[in-house]
Amino acid sequence: DGMNVLFIVVDDLRPVLGCYGHKLVKSPNIDQLASQSILFSNAYAQQAVCAPSRVSFLTGRRPDTTRLYDFYSYWRVHAGNYSTMPQYFKENGYVTLSVGKVFHPGVSSNYSDDYPYSWSIPPFHPSTEKYENDKTCRGKDGKLYANLVCPVDVTEMPSGTLPDIQSTEEAIRLLNVMKTNKQKFFLAVGYHKPHIPLRYPQEFLKLYPLENITLAPDPWVPEKLPPVAYNPWTDIRQRDDVEALNVSFPYGPLPDDFQRQIRQSYYAAVSYLDTQVGLLLNALDDVGLSNSTIVVFTADHGWSLGEHGEWAKYSNFDVATRVPLMFYVPGMTTSSVSQGERVFPYLDPFSHILGLVPQGQSKKVVELVSLFSTLAELAGLQVPPVCPETSFHVALCTEGASIVRYFNASEEKVEEEKDGCDDTYRCFNEEPVAFSQYPRPADTPQWNSDKPKLKDIRIMGYSMRTVDYRYTVWVQFNPNNFSANFEDVHAGELYMVETDPNQDYNIYNNTSHG
Numbered sequence: 001d002g003m004n005v006l007f008i009v010v011d012d013l014r015p016v017l018g019c020y021g022h023k024l025v026k027s028p029n030i031d032q033l034a035s036q037s038i039l040f041s042n043a044y045a046q047q048a049v050c051a052p053s054r055v056s057f058l059t060g061r062r063p064d065t066t067r068l069y070d071f072y073s074y075w076r077v078h079a080g081n082y083s084t085m086p087q088y089f090k091e092n093g094y095v096t097l098s099v100g101k102v103f104h105p106g107v108s109s110n111y112s113d114d115y116p117y118s119w120s121i122p123p124f125h126p127s128t129e130k131y132e133n134d135k136t137c138r139g140k141d142g143k144l145y146a147n148l149v150c151p152v153d154v155t156e157m158p159s160g161t162l163p164d165i166q167s168t169e170e171a172i173r174l175l176n177v178m179k180t181n182k183q184k185f186f187l188a189v190g191y192h193k194p195h196i197p198l199r200y201p202q203e204f205l206k207l208y209p210l211e212n213i214t215l216a217p218d219p220w221v222p223e224k225l226p227p228v229a230y231n232p233w234t235d236i237r238q239r240d241d242v243e244a245l246n247v248s249f250p251y252g253p254l255p256d257d258f259q260r261q262i263r264q265s266y267y268a269a270v271s272y273l274d275t276q277v278g279l280l281l282n283a284l285d286d287v288g289l290s291n292s293t294i295v296v297f298t299a300d301h302g303w304s305l306g307e308h309g310e311w312a313k314y315s316n317f318d319v320a321t322r323v324p325l326m327f328y329v330p331g332m333t334t335s336s337v338s339q340g341e342r343v344f345p346y347l348d349p350f351s352h353i354l355g356l357v358p359q360g361q362s363k364k365v366v367e368l369v370s371l372f373s374t375l376a377e378l379a380g381l382q383v384p385p386v387c388p389e390t391s392f393h394v395a396l397c398t399e400g401a402s403i404v405r406y407f408n409a410s411e412e413k414v415e416e417e418k419d420g421c422d423d424t425y426r427c428f429n430e431e432p433v434a435f436s437q438y439p440r441p442a443d444t445p446q447w448n449s450d451k452p453k454l455k456d457i458r459i460m461g462y463s464m465r466t467v468d469y470r471y472t473v474w475v476q477f478n479p480n481n482f483s484a485n486f487e488d489v490h491a492g493e494l495y496m497v498e499t500d501p502n503q504d505y506n507i508y509n510n511t512s513h514g
Contacts, residue, residue, distance in 0.1 A: 003330070003379055004178070004293040005089065006284065007188040008277060011050065011101055011195035012313065014302030015041075015324040016270060019358050026207050026271050028347035029278030031356040033297060034326050036334045036343060038407050039358035042365045043325035044434035044465055045301040048313040049451065051104035053300040053368065058084045058103065058118075060372030060384065060398030062435065065391060067482055069439045069460075070453050074110045076117075080392040083384075085372040086118040088396070089186040092381050097174050098123035100167035101190035126166035131158045132192070135240075136199065148239035149265045151202035162199070164191050168276045172283040179287040191276060194269035194303070196236060196312070204268035207349060213260045213267075216306035217502055221251050224506040226491030228459055228474045231304075231314035232445040250445035252309060259306050266305055271349045281344035290343040291336065294378050295328040298368065307502060314438065314450040316463035316472050316493075317503055321436045323368065326358070329378055332407065333359050362406045365432045365467055369400030377402045434465045439477065443490055454479050459490055470495045470503060 017027040019034035020041065046056040047063050051071045056063055059082045063069055067079040075082060086096040096119050103109035103118070105125070113123040136157060137150035154162060171189045178185045193200055221230065232250035236242050247254055254262075277297070284290050304310040304319045313320045330336055334343075373383050387397035440459045441452040448456060457479045463472040476488035492508040499505075 002184060004184055004289060005094075005186045005375060005379060006280075006293050006295045007102075007186065007375075008191070008280070008295070008297045009054075009102060009188065010191045010273060010297075010299040010324075011193070012301065012303045013194055013270065013273070013299035013324060014305075014319060015322060016267065016305075017324060018355055019326075020324060024208065024212065025267050026349040027274040028349055028356070029274045029281060029344070030297065030324075032344060032347055033277070033281060033295060033328060034358040035356040036359050037295070037297075037326040037328040038333050038360040038362060040325040040362050040364065040366050040403075040406075042363055042434070042465075042467065043298070043323050043368065044318075044321045044365070044436055045299075045323055045368050046435065047437055048301040048315060048320035049438075050101075050300055051106075051108040054102070054104050055108060057300075057368040057371045058086070058114075060085065060369060060400055061387065061391070062369055062399050063437055064482065064484075065387070065399060068108055069437075069457060070451060071104065072107050072453060074107055076110070081395055083396045084114060084118045085375060086186055086188060087114075088372070088376065088381070088384065089379070090118070090120055093184060094186045095120045095178065095183045096186045097121065097188065099171045099174065099187070099189045100124070100126065100164070101192055102188040124167070124170045126163035126170075128157070128159050128161055128166060129163045129192075132163065132199070133197065137197070137241075139241075145240040146197070147241040148197055148236050149241055149261050150197045150199040151205050151265065151268065152199055154201050162201070164193055164273065164276050167191065168279050171280055175283050175287050175289065179289060189280065191273055193273045194266050197239060198262070198265035198269050200265070200269045200272040204271045204349075205264070207271050208264045208267050210260055210264055213264045215256060215259055215263075218504045219253065219259065219306045219309060221309040222504045222506060224509070225308065226474065226493065226506075227444045228440050228442075228491050229315065229461065229472065229493060230308075230445050231310055231312065231320075231450050232447075233304075233311040233314075234447055234450050236311050249447075250449075254306075254311075262311070263305050266303070274349055278344070278346045282346040285342045285344050291330050291338070291341070293330070294375070296326070296371070296375065297328075298325045298371070299323040300368075308504070312450065316436055316438050316461050316470075318465070318470065321434075321463070321465070325366065325368070327374075327378070327407070329407075332378075360407070363467065364403070364406045365434045365465060366403050366406070367400055367434045369398075370403050371400070373398045373400055373402040374404055377404045431466055436463045436465070437461060438463075440474070460484050463493075468497055470497070 135144040137147040439457040460477040472493040494508040495503040
């Protein structure tokens with residue numbers, strides 16, 4: 001009880017990490033965190049786009065309750081005045097701090113990152129964030145471009161730095177202030193890479209020679225993919241280097257050599273992110289708080305790297321919805337740490353490092369909407385009540401059950417507890433399911449299919465993922481009263497995980513699976 005919380009959330013990071021079994025990616029610092037944590041290998045976001053996902057897990061409510069499917073409304077005004085996870089910690093005596101991209105900036109967090117509701121002091125944003133989409137990438141001709149693939153010389157960047165480096169420095173400064181003031185804190189740190197543009201220090205390319213980079217295992221659009229399910233990756237088409245390729249809309253494809261470059265730069269950006277996480281965790285050791293701080297590491301959603309002929313997020317596939325999720329809880333996921341003992345020494349990704357395996361791993365299907373209740377329970381706070389079916393009028397409740405019950409249980413033990421019922425949640429012996437959803441403006445790919453505005457949404461794809469399958473129905477949706485009509489199904493998808501792990505063979509229309 002009374003532990004601090006360090007909440008690390010990464011933009012657009014799918015689980016391409018050593019600790020998730022990825023053979024190529026070098027992520028020694030995140031792997032080291034995993035080696036002291038419980039890692040969830042089947043964790044899913046509720047919508048594969050930044051603002052809706054973040055508002056969902058920070059309020060503990062699903063997108064149909066926050067009513068945010070785009071970037072253009074503030075839930076407290078538009079849906080209900082819901083308490084957030086940091087707000088709840090603040091009301092329970094924590095100093096709550098936000099560094100970098102935690103809430104999505106703009107209307108959806110009231111142009112203030114939900115300050116002062118959620119945070120004790122105004123949130124920090126790196127000063128160089130504003131150059132993110134500028135022409136800072138040097139082309140072969142020596143000119144500057146706004147490219148997708150953008151390795152840079154950091155000394156040539158505005159202010160000689162990058163946003164995530166500034167966020168790490170500020171987070172470390174705050175850790176030192178908290179240590180000096182002996183204040184209990186909830187520190188959220190939001191990293192921007194590997195979000196596009198893939199702009200990172202160029203030395204990280206050395207870790208990934210192009211000849212080692214393969215294409216996606218399934219770089220084609222699946223034959224039985226309903227057109228409504230396809231996301232046409234409009235955002236990357238607008239980058240100078242992709243635009244120059246003049247690929248056809250909506251299905252492309254991108255040239256193979258350029259696909260490899262995107263994958264190479266995504267991995268390089270992940271290794272750059274790993275160094276920032278490593279410096280941050282090393283600082284937690286330096287201030288002597290590793291034995292009294294819970295560390296959570298996750299992402300807002302994944303990112304397609306050419307699978308199904310798709311790029312970016314904006315879909316219901318695992319590559320877009322699945323996220324890394326791990327919890328380090330001193331004395332629970334590891335034996336208690338003695339004061340001054342180093343748990344997170346910084347590891348250099350350029351030195352050869354032995355693979356570290358997660359301390360504990362759960363294959364249980366879990367959702368990010370469960371973060372609020374899970375962190376409350378881990379910190380010894382009262383777990384917020386379960387939301388009633390309609391909860392627009394309820395300020396404090398959550399639609400995601402705490403997953404702490406999965407931490408210590410071996411997989412089999414939980415299965416056997418047939419009487420594992422209490423009055424707050426459905427019986428725990430039910431098969432866990434993760435729900436995700438994605439809106440579309442039409443049955444076929446349009447220029448606004450990736451990010452339709454609320455008024456343009458006509459179809460909602462509701463998707464459920466179990467250990468065995470992913471099942472999605474695309475149904476008629478009315479944006480005026482937020483209603484989905486499950487009688488009016490436009491298309492469906494069914495993928496069996498065991499025989500089709502990449503979700504390439506849609507068997508929704510196979511009569512044998514009626």
